[in-house]
């Protein structure tokens with residue numbers, strides 16, 4: 001128990017953002033702020049030059065994380081949301097039809113809906129099943145002469161279900177469409193091969209990759225050139241009012257987040273340092289999610305949502321309790337922090353038949369078996385306190 005008698009914090013909301021970060025990431029993040037503390041690429045003095053190098057190192061890290069793409073085709077917006085907005089607003093043309101999926105996050109569905117409501121585009125949303133998966137064959141069913149883009153989340157942030165990205169991309173490419181993949185929930189979970197599944201791929205650094213907030217990647221295949229959303233200073237060609245032509249400069253106007261980029265480089269080093277260890281961090285987190293899923297499935301009155309072959313996410317419902325009540329009880333009774341509600345992905349809940357949303361637990365490499373067990377025991381207590389309680393036989 002901590003001083004105020006509340007139970008110790010057990011953070012199980014890694015799908016929202018990872019916490020804690022590896023100590024090396026925090027150290028690099030802090031060093032960039034305290035020892036460098038400059039605007040990268042904006043001066044010729046020592047720290048500014050080093051900072052510019054850190055930014056390019058982070059770009060090369062992303063290129064590796066995306067399966068060996070060309071670093072020059074990567075821009076680093078501050079958030080995945082911004083990257084997705086650049087991709088969507090920068091690629092659609094008036095009159096386009098866009099296909100999205102019900103399993104997508106508001107980071108893509110909201111900009112698309114915004115464009116559709118203003119009559120710029122028309123959109124179709126592919127339905128998903130009870131796990132949050134779409135049928136790639138539905139792309140063909142919804143294709144129209146005006147269809148130009150298919151946009152989808154690689155994995156659902158509500159269920160963890162991974163879409164068959166290669167099949168969806170094939171359907172789109174056979175019809176000369178472009179594919180934007182939101183890899184927010186797979187970067188750091190799966191080995192990505194961006195060029196095999198997408199023309200544009202966006203991912204944040206702060207979730208499963210264990211890097212800080214303030215850095216994300218926007219990768220576009222050569223020849224896929226979104227219009228810029230933002231123009232301004234880049235540190236390059238300052239004597240002209242034209243934006244530079246380089247892909248990254250075109251999408252990185254303004255002073256970049258040096259500390260976050262340093263954290264990305266350190267996170268990459270941390271991941272590589274784990275390669276020889278006895279427990280692979282991704283497998284460990286996946287194991288916790290599996291343990292949690294199986295134990296919750298044993299409790300009568302608990303519905304565990306299907307999915308779960310990708311990020312270590314377990315979404316569930318407890319009979320007689322609203323999702324928010326479960327989340328509050330978990331924190332108050334046991335310090336277990338989970339997310340409840342719609343998880344910024346309202347459309348998926350129709351397919352899941354979860355009109356009030358879900359309780360979502362998600363695990364990372366720094367969670368423990370004890371976190372998992374405490375969560376399950378606390379849910380069991382809630383079940384026991386509800387009418388018709390008991391354990392499945």
Ligand SMILES: Cc1ncc(COP(=O)(O)O)c(C=O)c1O
Pocket residue numbers: 015016079080081082104105107153155156157182184185204344
């Ligand atoms: C599937 C998905 N896409 C996009 C985002 C947006 O990421 P960010 O908030 O880091 O921009 C999230 C964040 O929760 C997400 O889960």
